[in-house]
Amino acid sequence: MxxxxxxxxxxxxxxxxxxxxxxxxxxxxxxxxxxxxxxxxxxxxxxxxxxxxxxxxxxxxxxxxxxxxxxxxxxxxxxxxxxxxxxxxxxxxxxxxxxxxxxxxxxxxxxxxxxxxxxxxxxxxxxxxxxxxxxxxxxxxxxxxxxxxxxxxxxxxxxxxxxxxxxxxxxxxxxxxxxxxxxxxxxxxxxxxxxxxxxxxxxxxxxxxxxxxxxxxxxxxxxxxxxxxxxxxxxxxFGLPISKRNQAVSCPDILVVTDQRIFQEYNERLVGMAVQVAEKLNVDVFVRFHPSNNKRIIKDKYPTIKELKYIKKDYIILGVTTSMVYEGLVMGYRAFQMQSDLYCPRFPENLIFSDPSGLESLIKSSANQSVAECQSFGKSFIDAxxxxxxxxxxxxxxxxxxxxx
Missing domain, CATH: 3.40.50 (Rossmann fold)
Structure with a gap:
């Protein structure tokens, strides 16, 4: 035709x-x-x-x-x-x-x-x-x-x-x-x-x-x-299994999921907060980089972090606007959003942090949250x-x- x-x-x-x-x-x-x-x-x-x-x-x-x-x-x-x-x-x-x-x-x-x-x-x-x-x-x-x-x-x-x-x-x-x-x-x-x-x-x-x-x-x-x-x-x-919460572990390792390259400033601030809190809680920080990121900048600035490609255990998930931080909630992970002035879907106020002390408080207060509770927070983003x-x-x-x- x-x-x-x-x-x-x-x-x-x-x-x-x-x-x-x-x-x-x-x-x-x-x-x-x-x-x-x-x-x-x-x-x-x-x-x-x-x-x-x-x-x-x-x-x-x-x-x-x-x-x-x-x-x-x-x-x-x-x-x-x-x-x-x-x-x-x-x-x-x-x-x-x-x-x-x-x-x-x-x-x-x-x-x-x-x-x-x-x-x-x-x-x-x-x-x-x-x-x-x-x-x-x-x-x-x-x-x-x-x-x-x-x-x-x-x-x-x-x-x-x-x-x-x-x-x-x-x-x-x-x-x-x-x-x-x-x-x-x-x-x-x-x-x-x-x-x-x-x-x-x-x-x-x-x-x-x-x-x-x-x-x-x-x-x-x-x-x-x-x-x-x-x-x-x-x-x-893709790449994120449903959380298998181990209630005996009050704080698993922290996973930071970064945003695209244009938000480099926010990525560095987010990783910096995660590193500070992880030192206090005696856990490790893993980072799953956005494909557009210059990984070396963050790795050189924070040499203790570890890069993660495949998620095979439970984590505390931190992010700003990238899809995986929202998906983390829906899959039952304890996920928290860093406060920013970026245009993005907003988490419930009780899951947003703006400084290391606020993040530490959220992690500690959420220790007993069930997988179902976390999933309910993410329902407006991903219904099922x-x-x-x-x-x-x-x-x-x-x-x-x-x-x-």
Whole structure:
């Protein structure tokens, strides 16, 4: 199926599609942009949609994920597999493959949409050119997927450019089909704070949003008045087993889960507090670093800490905004949030600390908290886990499939 992209582009919200890309491009120098444009052109010209992805004539669910991460793959599989035995499900991921011959369809699309992309709001023509390259690839992929017969398009994260465009076009071309998106992380309300992360809730375009908990439901509905949000929870936490509380241990070792690199100041302050308290309580401090962190800075500043990659026992978990500190609560750990002025979902006041003495008091006063008590604190962030969450997703997916009939 060949799509009329000139017509479709006039109906789609390109600002929602390209916002993450433009945010990145506007941060680059002219030299960096020239290098990036050459790299992208060569990559897309000699790339193609993976022909080994099998399409059938009648598909209930096309599950599309553009974000390549092992934990994302695991989350998607758990959710989708709740209905894969009885419904026709096609999972599309890792779909971009290198090609020896040029991708002429990509070039055709590039030429076709140039008159439209000249209107993109950007600070330079070079940025518009880069954005046009990206958009041409997104359209090439979307055209292939939309040529298939399916009932429900289930995006993994519909704020991502490729998924956002695919969902928009599906709704325009096939209004009788259903579009839905999963939640891939905890979203904070950034209000007027300038960050690309606002796309997580601002650029929600699917018919349905399958949320982890009430906190996210409120956020999505605040910015999308017509959103249909179904609360399903999160089946499991990648790398974080349910706490097996040993009540005989009043204070296990402390685990600090850091935030991304831009919050380095908070990461260092958090680790510093943890080290002070650990010395008093005679326990060790472990740190699970965010992938973007420069680990050496914190390791050199606090040489007694130990890096942790896999969690195999109980810990006191400390964090600020990273998902794992919230997930720690839901999995039954004694988890506490450091006070900050960052935009993030807030813990209950009785689980927030601002200095070492406050943290020490929280740890001591929580010695007898049960796994169930900790889980109840995190319910607004993640409503259900395990089989309970899987059952919620199964019901939600069957509802989507039924509504598309």
């Amino acid at each position: 060949m799509l009329d992209f000139r017509s479709l582009m006039s109906k789609a919200d390109l600002s929602a599609v390209l916002e993450p890309d433009l945010f990145l491009l506007e941060s680059k120098t002219s030299v960096e942009l020239e290098k990036l444009s050459c790299q992208w052109f060569k990559t897309y010209l000699y790339s193609a949609f993976d022909e080994e992805i099998y399409f059938s004539k009648n598909i209930d669910f096309i599950c599309f994920r553009s974000l390549p991460r092992d934990d994302y793959a695991s989350l998607e599989d758990e959710i989708v597999d709740t209905v894969s035995n009885e419904l026709s499900v096609l999972k599309i991921r890792d779909y971009q493959k290198s090609s020896r011959s040029p991708n002429w369809r990509f070039l055709d699309i590039f030429r076709e949409i140039t008159s439209t992309t000249r209107k993109i709001e950007a600070s330079s023509n070079l940025i518009r050119y880069c954005a046009t390259l990206r958009l041409s690839w997104y359209l090439y992929v979307a055209e292939i997927i939309l040529s298939q017969r399916f009932k429900v398009l289930l995006c993994f994260a519909d704020m991502q450019p490729q998924e956002n465009l695919l969902a928009q076009l599906s709704k325009i071309v096939f209004p009788d089909r259903i579009t839905a998106t999963l939640q891939h992380g905890l979203y904070a309300d950034y209000q007027e704070f300038e960050t690309v992360n606002v796309v997580n809730y601002k650029n929600h375009v699917c018919d349905y949003f399958l949320a982890w908990g009430e906190d996210t439901k409120r956020l999505i509905e605040k910015y999308n008045k017509n959103a249909h949000v179904l609360i399903c929870g999160k089946p499991s936490v 886990v395990g089989d309970s969450s899987l059952n919620n997703y199964r019901k939600a997916l069957l509802t989507l499939q039924s509504n598309a009939n």
